[in-house]
Amino acid sequence: MTFVLFKIGWTLARPGTAIVLMLAAGTVMWWRGGGRWRAAGRALSLAGAGLLAGFWTLPLGSLVTAPLEAAVAADALPAEIAGIVILGGAVHAPLSRRHGQPAVNESAERLISGLALARAHPKALVIYSGGNPQVFGGEDTEAASARSIFESLGFAGPRFAFEAQSRNTRENALYSKDIARPGNGEAWVLVTSAAHMPRALGVFAAAGWPMLAHPVDYRTGGDTDPFADMNMAEELALFEYGVREWLALAAYRLRGWTGSLWPEGR
Numbered sequence: 073m074t075f076v077l078f079k080i081g082w083t084l085a086r087p088g089t090a091i092v093l094m095l096a097a098g099t100v101m102w103w104r105g106g107g108r109w110r111a112a113g114r115a116l117s118l119a120g121a122g123l124l125a126g127f128w129t130l131p132l133g134s135l136v137t138a139p140l141e142a143a144v145a146a147d148a149l150p151a152e153i154a155g156i157v158i159l160g161g162a163v164h165a166p167l168s169r170r171h172g173q174p175a176v177n178e179s180a181e182r183l184i185s186g187l188a189l190a191r192a193h194p195k196a197l198v199i200y201s202g203g204n205p206q207v208f209g210g211e212d213t214e215a216a217s218a219r220s221i222f223e224s225l226g227f228a229g230p231r232f233a234f235e236a237q238s239r240n241t242r243e244n245a246l247y248s249k250d251i252a253r254p255g256n257g258e259a260w261v262l263v264t265s266a267a268h269m270p271r272a273l274g275v276f277a278a279a280g281w282p283m284l285a286h287p288v289d290y291r292t293g294g295d296t297d298p299f300a301d302m303n304m305a306e307e308l309a310l311f312e313y314g315v316r317e318w319l320a321l322a323a324y325r326l327r328g329w330t331g332s333l334w335p336e337g338r
Contacts, residue, residue: 086312087123094120124304133310138292140317141266144273144335147284149189153196154258157248157283158186159241159272160202161265163221165212174221179265181288183218186263187227189286196261198227199251201235201244241272241320242329245279254281265289267314271321274330 094116101113126132162182167175176183190198200222202214215236222232233251238244254260264272266287276283291310325333 087315088308088312091120091123094123127308127311128304131307133307133312133314134292136311136318137267137314140268140270140314141287141290141292144266144269144285144287146286147261149261149284149286150259152259153193153284154254154260155197155199155252156186156189156193156261156263156286157244157252157276158182158198158200158218159244159262159264159268160200160214160218160238161268163202163214163217165204165214165217168217168220169212174217174224176221179289182263182265183221185286185288187222187225189261189263190227190232195231197231197233197252199233199235199248201238201248203236203238203243241268241275242279242324244272245276245281249279249281252281259284261286263288267291267317270335271317271324271330273335274332275324278329278331 098113098116098118098120101109102117103113105113159182162176162179164175164177186198186200190196200215200218202218204211204213213236215234219232219234222228235244235247235251238247252260260281260283262269262272262276262283263286266289269285269287273283273285291313321330321333324330
């Protein structure tokens with residue numbers, strides 16, 4: 073139920089949706105209302121237009137997302153590691169099934185870097201953790217699509233495991249731990265997007281499974297000129313990406329799924 077509520081709540085509260093609702097409601101109030109309603113509608117419409125202009129000209133997405141990506145640096149890995157956990161979020165399972173070929177998204181670096189680590193550490197157990205992240209998504213799972221990608225690239229055999237039940241980061245940790253059964257003192261590596269790493273590390277630590285961090289999929293830290301591209305859609309998407317992660321950090325802490333809001337001792 074928590075998963076469904078968060079999905080629905082985010083769909084309604086995401087900044088892009090809020091701006092559209094502001095513009096629509098403001099336009100109707102401005103056009104059809106009178107007196108205070110007309111003035112309020114004008115103010116609401118102008119506020120929505122101002123936000124769109126801000127995303128067109130200012131690096132608002134980078135300002136929100138960059139602190140998340142800078143929170144955790146990659147750990148130096150020992151020569152021998154027990155295993156690698158690659159978190160889902162890089163595969164679009166329904167599209168993969170519909171077209172009969174793997175469909176990846178902008179987080180595909182999780183797969184690329186995870187498989188590179190698997191090749192560099194041929195004795196390590198590799199777990200891809202990802203179920204069905206859709207509220208009404210049928211039986212398609214990321215793990216099934218990821219398995220086909222692994223096998224097509226020659227990564228097959230008993231050391232590759234695919235966890236297909238999880239729908240959020242907490243379940244990633246719990247279900248993957250059931251597969252791995254990590255021993256005391258073993259070195260395990262966690263692969264996920266840099267902005268997601270602070271929350272993911274906290275969740276795995278709370279599950280009693282401390283991990284070495286291998287953040288990938290950086291989306292900030294490049295060109296800082298706000299007028300270099302002026303791509304409103306991309307900046308809004310980056311802003312939503314960062315805001316969603318901040319909200320998830322707070323929600324996980326309130327639920328007790330992490331021991332702290334921010335990574336400690338990093």
